Amino acid sequence: MEGVLNQLPIGLSIGAVLLLIALGLTFTFGQMGVVNMAHGEFIMAGAYTAYLLQGVGFLIALPAAFVVAGLMGLVLERTLIRRFYGRPLDTLLLTWGVSLLLQQLARDLFGAPNVQVASPAWLRGGIGILPYNRLFIMALAAASVLAIWAYMNRTGQGRRMRAVMQNRRLAATSGIDTGRVDQRTFFIGSGLAGVAGVALTLIGPVGPTLGTYYIVDAFLVVVAGGLGQLRGAVLAAAGLGLLNSYAEFWSDASLAKVVVFMAIIGFLQVRPQGLFFVRSRALS
Amino acid sequence: MTAPERSVRRWQGPAVFTAVAVLALVAAPLLLEPFRLGLLAKYLCYAIVALGIGLAWGQGGMLTLGQGVFFGLGGYAMGMYLKLNDAAGDLPDFMVWSGVEKLPALWTPFGNPVFALAMVVVLPAAVALLLGALVFRQRVRGAYFAILTQALAAALVILLVGQQGLTGGTNGLTNFFDFFGRDVAADETQRGLYLLVAVVLGALYLGARQLVRSRFGRLLLAVRDGEDRVRFLGYNPATVKTLTFAVSAGMAGIAGALFVPVVGIISPALLGVVPSLELVVAVAVGGRFALAGAVLGAVVMGYARTYFSEELPDAWLYLQGALFVLVMALAPKGIAGLAANLVRRREARA
DSSP states (O other), rough: HHHHHHHHHHHHHHHHHHHHHHHHHHHHHHHHHHOTTTHHHHHHHHHHHHHHTTTTTTHHHHHHHHHHHHHHHHHHHHHHHHGTOHHHHHHHHHHHHHHHHHHHHHHHHHHHSOOOOOOOOOSSSEETTTEEHHHHHHHHHHHHHHHHHHHHHHHHHHHHHHHHHHHHHHHHHTTOHHHHHHHHHHHHHHHHHOOOOOOTTTSSBBOOOOHHHHHHHHHHHHHOOOOOOHHHHHHHHHHHHHHHHHHHHHHHHHHHHHHHHHEEEEEEEHHTTOSSSOOOOOOO | OOOOHHHHHHHHHHHHHHHHIIIIIIIIIHSEEEHHHHHHHHHHHHHHHHHHIIIIIITTTOOOOOOHHHHHHHHHHHHHHHHHHHHSSSSSHHHHHHOOOOOOOTTTTGHHHHHHHHHHHHHHHHHHHHHHHHHHHOOTTTTTHHHHHHHHHEEEEEEEHHHHHHOOOGGOOOOOOOTTTTTTTSSSHHHHHHHHHHHHHHHHHHHHHHHSHHHHHHHHHHHHHHHHHHHHTTTTTTHHHHHHHHHHHHHHHHHHHHHHHHHHHGGGGGGGHHHHHHHHHHHHHHOTSHHHHHHHHHHHHHHHHHHHHOOOTTTHHHHHHHHHHHHHOOOOTTTHHHHHHHHHHHHHHH
């Protein structure tokens, strides 16, 4: 019984990390039709930011990683991705090339072996079966979701973002500068991946290929949650995190991914567009 | 266009095909030393997978990022037969090392060469049929499909690595000796295998070309360019896509089975997310809209990888990434597209 309970914080904290990663993906995919494989490398960039700022303080690493990863996303959007809007398959391959470049860059800058980031003292230990570091990750994800929700629903910028996501051409006709909105979405989404990277330093080592372990699962969260859907992403991330950790617990680690994959395919039989989606009369 | 020009046009394709076939079947075995010939055989195996990707993605619009899965299923089916054949009634060596005492039931039928060879095509095609039927029927498409195939590749690798006693784990299946009565490592056998791979590639290329030109192929193109319109005309796009996906999976399975005796190993590292994507990129570099472009891309990228990782090992990953970005940004139709542009420009000037 204790083993079963122990899996709970593990599953939920993995879900929280997946959520932070998937938020950026679901918005860039939903708003711009961009499948960004280099998103995983923004996680890696965030994690290395935390590594470099180890002496300075963990809480400073969070906003720093947000800005570093966000700026990387912004540069990528301005230089390359902008030319590929509405061609998701091409952006997928294009950004995979970018992700190879960034991985090799990290290898040259920080060395190929993994590095360990020392957790701050106040995050060691825990209450009962709840380790502080995993609790902190969950709180971080919850705070981020709240902030995003408030941004989208309570600010002018967020309203414009939702407008562009729902109908780009109509938004443009209404005088919204869609280019600016796209840049902001990219900055925020990439920044959240950086924050996820900092969170990951609490539960494991950092290496140049860190992002590749999470990017596939994060995309599955987008598929299961529905495009550009905050609620969907939250539920799907929690579900996927728990499913992953319990499938590992009850079968074994090598079968878990197969179980998750089959669960997703099964889920798509019932909800082919994901948990939530914008109803429309358009065909595709 | 005048009549003689048109007849030149008609003979151009077969002439190029024959020239390439003579080059591949006669010149290459005579001129290349055994090591280089082996490399070429390996690239041609990849070219078979690329042909399948060209069919599914270039013609059908289904970006499949999991061809490694099908390549692996074919490869493991062949590898299991070769292992059992070498063991001659005993347990394969890696099972002894990982403490397996009795041959697993999954392995038993693969001792039969006919069964194993059938599974090379049947297993990948069946997995693709099942996945395609479930996914396409629900109108899940485009990037969603790409992501799902990628997740499948990731899951299979973890499964293969984890089931050490059943699959040989990270090392995969290797150390083969006998290939249907011949020493698999002998130069003679390897030359024969090269010829076999080249002939299979040629035959599959002709078959795929025929498929694209058939009524079914027209329908496939129509599904790529306007799935909903095809549905309104009374066809079921899901069937067309599923069948094409299964054909491309079967090709990858054949490639995997040929790869095993040529290279001497099949392991999870050869069929995961990265190798699957690399082949898609090779197809993009060669030109995804032309079947010949896909084949060309696989061979060119194979040589590029070998050359650069021998000469400039550190620069290769940068080069590969940069190549990707440049091809997608500047020449989305790849080498074949650039060549077609050149021809068109020359014709316009004439």
